[in-house]
Amino acid sequence: MSVASRAIRGLTQRTLLPLWIALATMLACGHAGAQSAALDLAHFLPAASRAQAASAGESPAAGFANARVAVNPAAASATPVGERMCIACHQLESDHFTHTFHALGLHAASKTDASIPVCETCHGAGSLHAQDPTSKGLIIGFTKTSGTPIAVQTATCLTCHEGGPRDHWSGSVHQRNQLSCSDCHNPMAKFSGEGLLARASINDTCAQCHRDVLVQFHRRSHMPLPEGQMSCVDCHNPHGSITSPLLKTNTVNETCYQCHAEKRGPFLFEHAPVRENCLNCHTPHGSNQHALLVTPLPFLCQQCHSSLRHPNDLQTPQSLITGAHPDERLIGRACITCHANIHGSNAPSGPRFHE
Amino acid sequence: MNNSLLACTFTLAGLGLIAWPGARADVETFMDLRNIAAVQGDAAAGKANSATCAACHMQDGISVVPLFPNLAGQHAEYMYWRMREIQQEARADSPMTALLANLDDTQLRNFSAWYASLPPAQHAEPARGAASHASEGARIWSEGDATRGIPPCQGCHGRKAEGHPLAAEVIRWRLVPILRGQAAAYVTQRLNAYRDGAHTVTSSARMMNGAAANLDDASIEALAKWIETGESK
Amino acid sequence: MRRQSGHRLLLAPLGGLLLLAGSIAHADSGVGVDMWRGNVLDPRGGADSRPLDPHGTSWLSPLQRRSPSGNLYLCPAASPAQTELGDWLFSGSLDIGFVGVGGDEDNALWNRYADWEDGFILGLLQLEFLRPRDGSYASLRASRISDDDAYFDAMFGRAGSYKVHAFLRELPNALSDSVRSIWNGVGSNHLTLVDSLQVGASTSEQVGAASQAAIERQVSVNRSKQGLGFSMYLDPRWSAFADVSHEQRKGARPFGGAMFFNFPFPDNGGILETLRPVDDSTVNLNTGLRFAGSQWRFDFAYSASFYRDRYTRFDYEMPFALSPVIPGAVSAPLQRGQFATEPDNDHHNIKAAITRKLGNAGEFSLTASLGRMSQDDSLIAPIDCQGVFGIGLGGSLEPGPQNPFLFDCSQWNSSAALPRTRADMRIDTSLLDGRIVLHPLESLSVRAGVRFNREDYRGNWLAFNPLNGAYGYVSENGAQGSVVPGEVGFWYPGAGASNLTRIRNLPLDLQTTEANLGADWRISEGNSIGADLVFNRFEPGNREREQVDFRRISLNWTNRALDWLTLRARLSHLRQSGDRYNYDPYEFTFSSSLPGFVEPEGGVPAHTVDALRKFDLSSRDEDKFSLIATVALGDDMTLGASLNGMRNDYDATLGRQRYDTHGGTVQWDWQPNPRFMASAYYGRDFSTLELANVNDQALGPDPSLGGPTYPLDAVWSDRDRQRNAYAGASFKASLKRLTWDGSWTWINARGSNRYAFASPSALAYFNDSTSVPGNAFPDTHYRVNAITLGLRIPLGGRVSMRVFDTWARGRFEDWHYAGMEQTRVIEHRVYTDGGPRGYRNNLLGLLLQVRL
Structure with missing residues (x-):
């Protein structure tokens, strides 16, 4: 062709x-x-006159209608100064911010309702900071040296973003370890396609601390995270959840069934470790075995099976095709060559997963 | 790889090579001053050669012509990089262009060191604090004007226009000039230039472009007056 | 491409809904999958394509700032050039070009999640429309490497108001490139032998020749997904969302097929690695309503999932003939084996969560959830045969009382042989979770929680054949009963009254109750410590233990006191124990529980050895530690390091005894200026898993370890060790107008498996005790070295060209596949999948990027 x-x-x-x-x-x-x-470009800056705002004739979007100047306990007497004063010194930051989602929404909202602040929605009233920018903490900053306590940083973001995926932030493992929203997110510029992350992708963001988990995805069998087809957040909710490993569903298995619905069953004949927890046999982040298994076949099965006749014999390399006595219990897929429907069988003749 | 792929590769590569010379547009030589090193110079050598400078800026660095700025006691880094900026911009309407055109780097540093060592102009303590709201200039200096988007100049230039509070510890803050006692006419001219976006070639100028963007003539006049005299009306 | 009709009825109304404005779903970090769209060409989905802003982040300071944990923020991209289209601002780019792959192009490891094809590719199409006036936006991103490797992602909405999101995604998954199939019809549910083979009458040599003659091919399962979603603010406090996605999987995968053992009976049985079809469709639906007020929060969600499989069963032709162990007898010919595919299933789940804020930033929340997983698929017949099956004594295949081990197919080959024709299985789930967080002091937070999760297994199956009153099933497609008399798989009065076989399903109820208590104390802004206690009770139904408890205590410490170091450490200890371990709770599922069961001579054989502990219910001690450190090196470099370890000690004489892992990584980032950035990482990890088991020596009733059935000298143990090393690096450099980029990934994974045995009786083959040096398996290896180098050349104006090359080498060795290069057929064992293979590939690409 x-x-x-x-x-x-x-x-x-x-x-x-x-x-x-x-x-x-x-x-x-x-x-x-x-x-x-x-x-x-003036459209990105607050209206030069209120007349311009009135001409828009719309009400602010619901998500921004309640936006107010953030509360900064360290600058209780500060008064709001408005976006134009912030931009006067922070033009380059504003240039980058303008192309983000928050800017799109805040600018549109503040045009229709002058009481909706832009920069100060997140950074707090700026009068004291404008007068004394070298004193840390007078403005809510989200960086390491900003002087703003982590609790204030997260509380500021949560004034708008509380609930939903962040419902269980308080008490979650990331919150307990003194992470701030700005450890993973940076809404001041568009670094990632979605999510206003601090890095170019979800996986890169998590890798800042959890590189040891991400490298496991380079093993022989893995789910397609390094290939960019999946992300950590497909299974985990970094903002906190009601499960210990921060899963997005109620249990491990329900998480897996979202993509592997064929394993949900329930089957006529179950394999108890499968029904209980996929992680009894599989390791989700990467494995040197076939199909993300924890340990090679047949030893995987021999951890639990010692019934009479054939499962509990110790096999040696002599049972391979190249050995003295090839044995189906070791070659290739070993046990599951015959017990192929190992996740459970819906066949009336399938109690041993042969059908 | 098949032949058509190779053919396309070569065609595109060829296009690239043809387009290459044209692709090299002139890039503006931008001076990023955010990470400068301290400016050292030989003040004595600077003094020795400062006859030309003294004609306008006087021997003590405190000029009498309002349009010529006081140099005495100014940060060496500020002066050095301002002179470099003038050389880079090479504007025909600036008297300094011709005067600096033939100076080399060492001479610039020496002049900077010399004028930095001179005692600054003495002026009355500028009025400050809540009591000084009577003066528009003082008010803009200390609080700015939120309705017009004018930031308080004191944030970088110091509460008493004595320069950036961290200038002693952090080198790049010495690019922020000490404005106290500076000639009003000169300040007016400079603020007008920043507001109109005339200077774009250094990062400091970009910074001031934004800071001055919302100033109107009346504010500039008020600020300049306050800077020069510290007067609160 | 035809799809299962079961979903047509479902999709039609959904399709209508999709066209309406308010019927969309939006996966977010709290619900759903499909969080990311990218591909191997650009895993970051376009984020890398924009040049960086040479002026950096701020006029006020050089370089980047650090996040509170100490990681440097990236240099932002230059503002995109935007064009005005009326009220809208538009920016976009198009990357198109060509790629060519040389080397092992069809290799399954290389193509695991990519489908490179020589020729034209759409690298990336990005379009963005913004309307600043009211915050409306629309954006689109698409990329196509080939038919099976492409995505399209679009969204539009109004910031703060609503968002509509749609995507299409083709994801390839190559499973093997070394498949030699002796069957035709791969990908369908009916595998027939190739022409050179006769059903039920081929010799091993003939099958071997057919396997050799088969062309080696690739099998893959490709996922094709479409999704549509919306989320919207109903008012400033209420929001709603809905997501629907439809995923189709199509392809084939190496599977299996059981026609009884070959190892004890030369030239007998059949172990057939067939290829099963994958042709199914899953529709997932997530919807919810959320309220976030100043005191209360409320989250109500409904999610559903519908799985439909095109096939209910698949069958494969059996090439070999079987022969009974009784001299003079003959096996009735068996033509086909069969599998039931996964049943069509439905899942519904509703969840309600309510949270109330308490004083001092405290919170109390309660979550309740009810769900149901159900399937009622039609059941396949116990056997697929015509005529008779089993053993014909004296060479006669005439059924009758003189042939007690020969059975009539018509009594077993239809659903009339089943007590009911549909499965009717269901699991009802319920969850209740309550948690509270309090701050009695500003620096002290205390939390507590309880959780109750139950899965009620509702589904009973008693395998009773109404046609002949037998209980049980036909084992291994009739093959077992064709070789060994009395092992056909079903129990029947008279001659079969002592047959021990499964007659019931195993209902698996699961119930977990958990209580936890924790506290965190912020000693200073830079130092905080915490402790947690968890008590968990797991109560499975019909398992070896009725109650398994664990208690875990963990301590954690976060230190941010030094401005150049952030340290997070965690230590935990877990102890799991349970009630009395009953080694055989399954008797009720066997024919030995039937009233007419006649105990065989010698007693009912033991189910398993009593000393074996299934590791999910074992008593064990687990210790874990983890350390994550971020070090700021100067203003433009960051060093990250992590260390972790886990030690699991199982209290088991037999079964899993130990599972330890430990590892660490180091990573380095450098961004001296917007024109250059580099990063690198190195990691190592290790794991050790030890287990023990015992080889039975006699078919006796005594389950005790040390008895005649499981003597102590037949005990053996195995240790599997994995040792992995990983490294990677990347850089991006802009020199004048050219931008260079490069990345390198390397992994060296090694697995070694070594065993020990009390005496040669533990071995499958006695003589192996002296014939395997080192008593170990050959190491498994997986090594990949991949380098990519790219160059972007601006061609003036809106056009630039990117040329890149990826060189990758993979090496793979796994003893499971040893010898498969030479032959895949050994006696009556037929292997189809020769296993993964190494590769050496070079990919050259040329892309033209046009700024639209």
């Missing part, structure tokens, strides 16, 4: 066809209903 026809085939593949449709739709929607207005 020629390159050109391959290119055309590539561009019209089923996965891209919706792309073109969506693109056309969005462009159409973008033009439809748009008010023509002179646009320049």
Whole structure:
């Protein structure tokens, strides 16, 4: 097939066809209903006059309607100064901030309701800091040397972001270890595609501390995190959850069933360790064995099975194809070559997972 | 790899090579001053060669012409990099361009060291605190103006316009000039230039562009007056 | 591509809903999967494509600041160039180009989660529309490496108001590239032998030749997923979300097939590694309503999942003939074996959580959840055969009282042989979790919680054949009963009254109750310590123990007192114990519990050895420690280090006895200026797992270790050790107009397995006691070395070109697959999957990036 026809085939593949449709739709929607207005960068800055704000004629988005100046216990007598004064000194920060999601929402909201602050929603009233910027703590900062206690930092973010995935932040392992929201997130610039993370991806963010877990994904069998198809947060909720390993569902197995629903069953004939916990046999982050198993077959099964006849014999390399007496209990998939439906069988003839 | 892939590779590589020379546009030479080293110089040598400078800036570094700035007691780092900025910008309408054009780096450092060693202009203690709200300049200096987005100058230039409070410990804060007693006309001219975005070639200038962006003429006049006289009306 | 019709009914109304504005789902860090879309070409999903802002973060200071834990923040990207389109601002880029792969292109390890194809690729298409006036936005990101490796991600919404999100994702998963199949029909549910083989009458040599003649091919399972979601603020305190996703898996995977043993009976039995089809579809739905007020928070969620499999069963043709162990007898020919595929299942779950804030930043929250997993799929027949099956005494295949081990297929080969035709199995789950956090002092926080989780297994199956009154099932597709008389798998009065076989399913109730108590004391802003106590009671149904408890105490310490160091340490000790271990709670599931069961001569054989402890219920001691440190080196470098260890001591004479792991990593980041960044890491980890077991010596009733069935001299032990080393590095450098980037990944994993035995009776084969030097298996190895180097050249204006090369080498050795290069057929054992293989590949890519 020629390159050109391959290119055309590539561009019209089923996965891209919706792309073109969506693109056309969005462009159409973008033009439809748009008010023509002179646009320049000044639009990102608060209205030069309140008249401009009034002309917008909309109410602020619900998510920003309650935004107020953050409370900074270390600067109780500070008064709000407004975004323009902040930007006067912090233009470069503002340039980067402008392209983030918070800026999009806060700027739009503050145009319709002047009482909605922008910078000071997160950083607190800025008058004392503007007068004495070298004194730490007069403004809520989220960096290591900012002088703002971690508890104040997280409480500030949580004034808007409480609940939902962060419902169990208080008492969670990350909170107990004195992590701040700004250890993983940095909403001052767009570093990641989604999530306003401090790094370019979820996995990179977690790797700042948990590199020892992420390297395990390079082992022989692993789920596709290094390949960018999955992230730590598919299974874990770093903000806290009701389970000890910070799972997003009620149990380990329910987490696995989200992608491996075929294992949910329940099966006519169960394999007890499977029903109880997938991690009895599998290790989720990476394994040197086939299929994320904890230890090689047949030894994996011989941890629990010693019934009469064939499971409990000690096999040696002489039972391999290259050995003196090849034995099906060791070669290839070993036990599960015959007991193939090992996660449970729905066959009436499947009590031993042969069918 | 198949032949068509190789053909495409070479075509694109060829396009790249053709486009390359054109791709090298002139990049503005930007001076990033956020990580400067301390400026050392030979003050005596600077003094020895300062006859030309003294014509306008006087022997003691305190000029009498309002448009010529006082140099006495100013931070060496500020002066050195300001002179470098003037050389870089090479603006035709600035008298300093021609005067600095032929100076080399050592001479700039020496001049900076010399003028930094001179005692600064003495002026009355500028009024400060809540009592000085009577003066618009003082008010802008200490609190700024939130409604217009003007930051309090004291944040970087010091409560009494004595320079950045951490200038002694952190070198880059010596790029913040000591403004106390500086000539009002000169300050006015400089603030106008920053507000109008005339200087963009150093990181300090970019900083001041933002700080001065929201100043109007009246505020500039008030600030300049306060800076020079410390007067509270 | 045809899909299971079961989902058409489900998808039609969903499709309609999707078109409405308010019917979308949005996975977030609290609910759902699909949190990330990227691929091997760009795992960061476009974040790397923008050049960095040469001016850095702030005019006020050089370099980057550090996060509270001490990690440097990255240098931000330069602001994107935006074009005005009416009210909207648009920015976008398109990366298209070509790749070519040379080397072991079809290797399954290389292609595990990627599907590189020579030719055109869409590297990345990114579009972003913003409307500053009201905060509306729309964005799109797509990439396509090939048909099976592509994604498309789009969202639009209004900041603070609502968000609609849709995605399509094709994820390949290559399982093996060394498959030699003696069956046709791979990927379908009906495997037939290749033309050169006769069903039930082929010799091992013939099957071996067919295997050799088979073309080696790749098998994979590809996942194709579509998702749609929305989330919205109903008002400043209430928000709602809904997500629906539909994932289809299609492909084949190496599987198995049981036609009885070969090892005790030369040229008999059948161990057939068939290939099973994977053709299913899962629809997941997550919806919720949330309230976050000043005192109360409320979270109500409903989630559902529907799994539909195209096939209920799959079958495979049996190449070999079987022969009975009785001289003069003959086995009835067996044509096919079968498997039941995973049943269609449904899952529903509702969850309600309510939280009340208490004074002093305290909180009390209660979560309750009810769920149901159910399946009612149709059941396949106990055997797939025609005519008769079993053993024909004296060479006769005539059924009748003279042939007590020969059975009529028509009594077993349909669902009429089952007590019911559908499975009707269900598990009801319930969860209650309550927790409270209090701050009696500003620096002291105390927390407590209780948790109750129960899974009620509702489903009973008694294997009774109404056609002939037998109990049980047909073992191994009829093969076992075709070789050994009396082992056909079902119990029946008369000649089969002593047959010991499974006749019931095993209902597995699970119940966990947990209580925990903890406290944290912030000694100073830089130092805090904490302690936790957990008491957990696990009560499984129908298992060896009725109650297993563990108590865990853990201590943790966070130190941020020094400005260049952040240290987090944790130490924990766990002790698990339980009630009396009953080595055989399963008697009620066997035919020995039937009233007409006749105890065989010599007694009912022991179920297992009484000294074996199944490790999930074992008594054990576990100690763990972990240390995470972040060190600030100067202003532009960070060093991170972690150390961890776990020691598990199981109180078991037989079974798992020990499972220890320990490891550490070191990582380094350097960002001296916006034009250069580099990072590197190195890690090691180790694990040791020890187990012991005993080889039975007699088919006796005595389960005790040290008795005649399980004598002490037949005890053996095994130790598996894994030793892994990892390293990686990456850099990005902008010199003048060119940007270089590179990355390196390296892993060296080694597994070694060594065994010991009390005497040669422990071995499967007595003579192995002297014939294996070192009493160890050959080490397994997995080594990968991969380097990528790329160069981005601006071509002026909006266009730049990126050329990159990836060189990767993988080496793999695993003794399970030893000898598979030469032959896959040994007597009656047929292996299809030759195992993973090493590779040496080079990938050259050329991408043109156009700023739109």
